[in-house]
Amino acid sequence: MTNSPDPGPGLVDRREWLRLGAAGAAALGLPACAAWNEGEAASEAPPTLQPPAGVEDADWEDVRAHFLVEPGTAYLNNSSIGMPPRQVIDAVAAGYRAMAELPARGRSALSARIAEDVVPGLARLFSVDTDEVTLTRNASEALHLQSIGVRLDPGDEVLITSQEHPAGRRPWEFRQTREGIGVNQVFIPSPLPAEEEILSRLEDAITPRTRAVAFCHVTRGGHLYPVQAICGLARERSLVSLVDGAQAVGQFPIDLSSLGCDAYAVSLHKWMLAPAGTGFLCVRRDARDRIRTAFAPDATPERPQFEPPGTAAFPVRAAIGSAVDFVTTLGVEAIEARCRFLSDHLKSRLAEMTGVTLLSGAREQSAPGSTIFEKEGLDAVAAVGAIETLASAHIDEHQRDGHNAIRVSTHIYNTTAQVDRFVEALARTTG
Template sequence: MKQLHNRRDFLRGTALLMGAFSGQSLFSKSMAKSIAPFDKKMAGKSASEVARDEDYWSVVQQGYSASFSNILILNNGGVSPPPIVVQQAVENYHKLADQGPSYYMWRILDQGREPLRQKLARLAGTDPEEIAINRNATEALNTVIFGMDLQRGDEVIGCHLDYPNMMHAWRQRAQREGIVYKQLAFDFPIEDDDLIVAAYRDAITPRTKVIHVTHVINWVGHIMPVKKICEMAHEHGIEVIVDGAHSFGLLDFKVSDLGCDYFGTSLHKFLSAPVGTGMMWMKREHIGKIWPLVCDGEPKRSDIRKFETLGTRSFPLEQGIGEAINFHEGIGPKRKEERVRYLKDYWAKEAVSHIPRVRLHTSLAAAYSCGICGVSMDGMTAPELDAALFNRYKIHTTAMVNDYVHCVRITPHVYTSLSDLDRLLDALHGIAKS
């Protein structure tokens, strides 16, 4: 009987594990059936047309428990709530693992990493042997930053509006090893790719080895001309690291199309994967020369898995990524991008046109922004506006403040409704009058 019980547990665990990679996924059993009739209705319509169909998106909104929260979450640029099917998957994986972690984690759930690697590679448009699964963009990009063999005096070009953890990493290398970390200053919004590319080009010297560029600037949501920067850098023999934390799962692109050498992202932002999941990609020819951030028995091997030697971590969270990809692909990457851009435009255009004292810090041109938009109000600091939105209206945003930016970042997601954004506009009107 004990052997039969163990076999049943094994089969149940295997079926649960493979579900996210088959027609038996939680998404296929629930959301896919709800969306299917609307997919037929939307046939032949462009992504921008679908973006305005509230009946379609009301079904998507039902797939998120965040849709029913009393607090209006408009800081999805920080971390996004996972869909209900993702929550259920993680809960199921946790229940399985907790029966005996040393068995169910290492011998059952761990077997799901390779199918997940394949699934992520298809989404990214890359070779699976170039994908490492980790916990967030900071871990992915710090692996590259600290893993590169740079010498004293070698130069790295970045930007004052890169993500703080990446700037800190480069500064630490500068302080400890004597590399030269140069940062460009941009006054966004800028609707001129050539101006941005020229700024990076003009900063290059014979000692420049790396350019670090953020795909979507987290402070204000500006979309950088990454492909053009990569093409220019490679003409000078310079490698490019791309921070894709706010682009992957939102913009409809393939990592392989960017032309970069290294790419890191957090999957718990716009992909809506479980919190604490991320991905790193690097060109296959670079893998052997990059040292792992965490030790590996063969640190110079040309196997992407050397970057996954993290010790014990949450396998249930990792495996929950599969259902997030199912949800994302069920909507469609281009539809998702256009919907989130439409939501941003809906409130931002109204606010800047009809609410006194309001100023935007983000371009409204489709080529330069999507979901993230920075807003400020004359006579108030960014923290004051952020506090007023929450304390008086229960709208959660985040204040973005440094030497170059002073604004509140507002970021809707696909579960955000137009009535939610009307609530935001009413709040901005009320604050402006007061």
């Protein structure tokens, strides 16, 4: 924990240090700066959760009280892993308690909650049928299942993009090695080009042996792909369309029935704020002839059996229901607007700095809460540690897609003051 940064004499004057907040204040023996701790980690029960009236920090103050973030920390790295609110943590703990008190009874109560509440809740939120949702441990597992499930013969080809996460790429490399499936990685520039160019790059790569196209809805760098258009192209060319939704779900409303994809892989422990170890795979009913389970030899299109067999982390899965309740109480549109408000604030602060190049595209090509940029002369990996030390702000690097970029991901629980603190630390970070 790096809550007491000592930037050393001369680097930050006393006023600046105080502006940096609790850590600086503590080091000077002064009471913590209110702005730093505002709404963070209160020990009493949080206020009843209600949809916020607007997008400003004050509108979200009560919501912030639902998070347990370590005081003084600006957690700006939700794209890596999200921060579940109290009610989710409490649900996980209650589930493990129930299983400890009487395991069989606990298991059946939690299984009932998963079947009757969690899966139907997810299906409703993403506009698909309950039997199209299969819970997984994460997006990687879902991506693997959807990729290895596609019916392919040796010599058949799939298209993926150059911006896939390893979790989206590796299953295809596996099939390439094991079965001789051709994997054609199509280069897509970052920042994203216009939709027409993305489509034509993919279309130009289709050969008579191409059978499937797999791509991200939102990439690790926060680029938002024209998912409906790519799925439309796939349908026109009789290709199976497989989407990696790990960075998309929870940031903005998603209607899987209108996206037009055949399968969609989800991480619930990022923007959906569910406990770690949660995700799901959606295989659309009319794709079950082309995508099959990896487990059950007796599966049929009516009973597809995508579910990995064996004992699951029932308390963790049951607690997804609390995350769904949290998100739906606030409203996904409101979450999107708040995430966008914070990243717009970040972008406007970055625009004031010299030597900064924003790599995130315009609204229609960027996710609401994820921003990437380069700062001239700054090594992104070194900057992650330096900024954590200087300002207790947690960010990530994005040294991929040809960039030496920093990624800042702002979720509803962040504040403009935290973004400002990060920007001020960035301004002081060199090398």
